[in-house]
Amino acid sequence: MKRFISITVSMIILSIIYSKIDLQALADIFLNSHRFWMPVSLAMVIPITLFTAWRLQQLMPKSTYLGFWEANRLILAASVLNMVLPSKMGDIAKAYFMRERGHLSGSLSLSLVVFEKSCDLLSLLLWCVFGLFLYPRKDVIFLTMTLGVTTGLIIGILILSSRNFADFLFFILEKITPKTIGKKIAKLQESWTAMHEHFWSDKRQLLKISATSIFIWFLHLLQIWFFILALNAWVPFITNLALSPLAILAGLMPLTFAGVGTRDAALVIFYEPYFNATVAAGLGLLCTARYFLPAVGGLPFLSQYLTTVRNLKQSDI
Template sequence: MKRLISLAISLIILCIIYFKIDTRELLEVFRTCNPTWMAISLAMVVPLTTFTAWRLQQLVPHGVRLGFGESNRLILAASVLNMVLPSKMGDLAKAYFMKQRGHLDGSLAFSLVVFEKTCDLLSLLLWCAFGLTVYPDKNWLFWLLAASVAGGLIVGLLLLGSRSLAQIFFRALKRFAPKSMREKLDSLQIAWNEMHAYFWQDKRQLTKIAATSVFIWFLHLMQIWMFTLALNAAVPFLANLALAPLAILAGLLPLTFAGVGTRDAAIIAFYHPYLTAPVAAALGLLCTSRYLMPAIAGLPFLNQYLALVATRRK
């Protein structure tokens, strides 16, 4: 039922957007796009998937065999589920699949994925905070967003660095959370504790994973900037470092289907100083393709993993 509600919200937002946009102008934007930049920007999906798969390999303990091909298959299979689950929750399926394949036990696999997603979110917030700081035309809204992003980044780093602060945070969350969420928070707290114990014992490895995550998200934002070049738009790169993360964060809100609708609306709103509405709508479609292409490529692998799970249950 929740999925149907999310899909309905996405469709309503898209209907509002495209009711206000001349679709002929939108088609003209794609017809007159730069084919070279379009090909390069879309092809960025390949190195992004490759670097993310390599990072997953680095996350597993020494002595655990997780091949590069297997790591790529896990990333692509999770991409399929990310299209239908809110807030990138499909990535948590990687933990289940790694357990079923015998790579790791369940709790460690879950903690690794929690750490991976934490690094992703903090890296995105880091680039967003930097972009908002150097954004040239700041009004009260951008100062508010900058303060919120910086606050989220600081809280995330404190929770990642201090186990005692993390325990206080989880206790406070469980006190005010609905009963239906408390069991999930208990599981997340256990995974967070195991993550602390595992990753802080090797600070060199921790630094390498964090640096890789920051670099991966630089490539993500670079891809979106390349989309603007493909659409013959003039968006300063530093401005894109502020605007693209805001649109991505809007898409992570668990309101719509795979972020479709909220992300598109955010792109139109935030890129307004640089893009007309039809060009911004085209950019929204290209940003959706960033998630759609890996999901299509991951369908065969997801079927393989689901078949494996079904076989083992028998």
């Protein structure tokens, strides 16, 4: 039911956006797209996936082994599951599969995935803060967003770096949420504690993972800038570092299917000073392709994960 509602909300938002643009003009934009930048921008999913797989390898404890191509299969299959399952359950399935294959324990496998996603979010916020501080527009709206994103980044770093701060936050969440959700929070806290014990024991490795995450998100934002060039539009790269993370963050809100709709609307609003809504709608389609293409690449590996998904509810992760 929740997935049906999210798809409905996405369709409503998209219908509003597309009712205000010329569909023939949108088709012409793609027909006349840049012959070099379009394939280059779409092909960026390859190095992004490869670097993400390499990071997953580096996250593994030294006593375990995860092959590079197996890491790629895990990431691609999780991309498929994330498209069809709610709440990024594909990543949870990835943790479960890693445990089933004997790579590491259940709590540590979940903490690894949680740490991986935390690094992604903090890296995205870091680039957003960097871009917003250099962004020339300094009105109340963007100053408020700069303050909000900066606050989120600081809190995220504190949660990731301070076990006491994280325990305090988990305690508050357990008190204010229903018991059913509180049990999940308690399980997440257990995994978070395992994550602290594992990752903070090797600060050199932690620094390498953090730097890799920042670089991976630089590639993500570079890809979106390439999309803009592919549509024969222009935005200064520094400006794109501010605006594209805001659109991605809008897509992370649990309102729509895979961020479709909210992300598209954010692109139309934020990029309005640089190009019209028709181009922004095209950019929204390409940004959706960023998630769709890895999912297509993961289809050949999906069958071995179906059992994982069926057994996920019985998992003790």
